[in-house]
Amino acid sequence: MITKASDLDPDMANARAVATVCTSCHSSSLFLTAARPYLRWEETIQNMLDRGAVATDEQLNRILTYLVRNITIVNVNSSPADQLAMTLQISAAAAQEIVTRRSGRTFTNIDQLKAIKGINTDVLQKLGTKNLLQF
Numbered sequence: 001m002i003t004k005a006s007d008l009d010p011d012m013a014n015a016r017a018v019a020t021v022c023t024s025c026h027s028s029s030l031f032l033t034a035a036r037p038y039l040r041w042e043e044t045i046q047n048m049l050d051r052g053a054v055a056t057d058e059q060l061n062r063i064l065t066y067l068v069r070n071i072t073i074v075n076v077n078s079s080p081a082d083q084l085a086m087t088l089q090i091s092a093a094a095a096q097e098i099v100t101r102r103s104g105r106t107f108t109n110i111d112q113l114k115a116i117k118g119i120n121t122d123v124l125q126k127l128g129t130k131n132l133l134q135f
Ligand code: HEC
Pocket: 021, 022, 023, 024, 025, 026, 030, 031, 034, 044, 045, 047, 048, 051, 052, 053, 054, 063
């Protein structure tokens, strides 16, 4: 059950949207453990809408934000800048910095990312612990 905001997404309204929309047909355990890349979440949400899920646009935005912050896999060396920005919770400029750096030399661990200006080390550490970062 999702009864509170997560440590990676302090916005309670996002958690509430997930709890309201995504647990009417099945338990949240079906997706809370099913980490996947951003585009696969977009497909999954569309799949659930096709199956009859009902949500406002605002709820859908909140759900996507929740999933992107908590349960989304990013590849530091290949995910597009906008996906890095969303999941790492950093500015577009910091995400672009990652893209620029990796074109010269790929990242191999979290510590190298900490050198990026504007990186959110708290989020970075939590994503690492949850195995959501790929290199
Ligand atoms: C109208 C009913 C309904 C609602 C509402 C619903 N689902 Fe589902 N969901 C299903 C059904 C039926 C399945 C099993 C069929 C399948 O595996 O595709 C399923 C399976 C899944 C799966 C496992 C299959 C996969 O794609 O990995 C995930 C993840 C999932 N749902 C996520 C969500 C999320 C996130 C939401 C909220 C946006 C949601 N569901 C809302 C009906 C629903």
